[in-house]
Ligand SMILES: NC(=O)C1=CN([C@@H]2O[C@H](COP(=O)(O)OP(=O)(O)OC[C@H]3O[C@@H](n4cnc5c(N)ncnc54)[C@H](OP(=O)(O)O)[C@@H]3O)[C@@H](O)[C@H]2O)C=CC1
């Protein structure tokens with residue numbers, strides 16, 4: 284069986300181009316420039332890279348980008364005060380507080396403080412709840428990107444068996460909700476799952492969101508299955524540098540999976556494109572245009 288890579292990088296570029304067009308139209312017709320505020324607390328190098336990429340792609344799409352870099356020892360109250368200020372700022376339609384946060388700051392408190400209408404990560408309980416009961420919600424970017432890639436490559440997902448490995452609030456759980464909404468039969472697996480390889484082998488769609496380098500082996504994959512690898516793991520190379528690998532043993536999946544997202548170049552670029560999509564959606568809803 285030939286295994287085809289899913290080119291998330293190219294799909295994301297196309298999506299960003301469509302978003303940029305719509306942003307230009309909104310500016311011309313409604314005088315509206317969608318604005319995204321990104322808050323980074325601390326100097327985690329990986330987070331700095333993401334935040335820089337987000338800011339650049341936000342600007343490229345014609346949106347306003349507001350960056351807030353706070354020291355690692357910033358008190359929780361200061362972060363909450365900044366969120367309150369951004370909630371009240373009419374130029375800011377989307378707010379993203381980069382996770383993880385330093386230990387002195389309760390991420391749940393910060394997420395709860397964000398106006399759900401501006402919660403472009405879709406992490407607020409109001410958005411998680413709206414997704415769960417089937418109302419319009421701001422949907423977490425990474426799972427949204429996964430579903431877009433799946434629908435583009437498979438068409439209807441109705442009736443397919445999906446297994447999601449990982450149950451975090453930011454990836455696994457919302458991914459399962461979205462697959463259910465697409466009429467998949469969904470299993471959520473996690474660290475207490477008995478016989479994980481056997482569960483995975485039942486999947487027509489296998490989503491790996493675990494954070495363990497190449498944990499999913501080739502013989503866990505049903506022949507012809509579509510594999511979505513959400514994992515972003517930095518591992519050491521022989522030359523002392525590092526490289527990115529996913530949660531799936533990509534080389535082993537060759538000849539078994541039907542379709543697979545590479546790391547890098549798969550789900551990652553879709554996350555940022557969906558963040559821009561959510562910012563556009565949030566701006567339109569706040570202006571009564573959607
Ligand atoms: N591409 C992108 O845009 C993004 C990528 N990521 C990446 O996705 C991965 C997952 O992220 P996130 O959801 O935040 O991670 P979390 O650490 O929050 O969750 C990991 C999940 O994997 C489960 N798990 C851990 N070990 C095992 C195991 N041995 N067998 C089965 N399940 C296991 C955990 O189970 P339990 O609940 O039982 O502990 C947990 O539910 C990471 O590599 C992260 O870097 C994350 C966000 C965006």
Ligand SMILES: Nc1nc(=O)c2c([nH]1)NC[C@@H]1CN(c3ccc(C(=O)N[C@@H](CCC(=O)O)C(=O)O)cc3)C=[N+]21
Pocket residue numbers: 332333336379380381382383404424425515527546547548549550551552554555
């Ligand atoms: N509030 C919040 N929202 C998030 O969405 C969020 C977060 N916090 N914290 C960290 C994770 C991780 N994340 C990624 C985004 C883009 C890539 C991405 O663009 N990856 C590229 C490569 C990047 C590289 O080379 O390092 C790729 O896979 O091709 C990866 C991971 C968003 N996250």
Ligand SMILES: [Mg+2]
Pocket residue numbers: 451
């Ligand atoms: Mg986590």
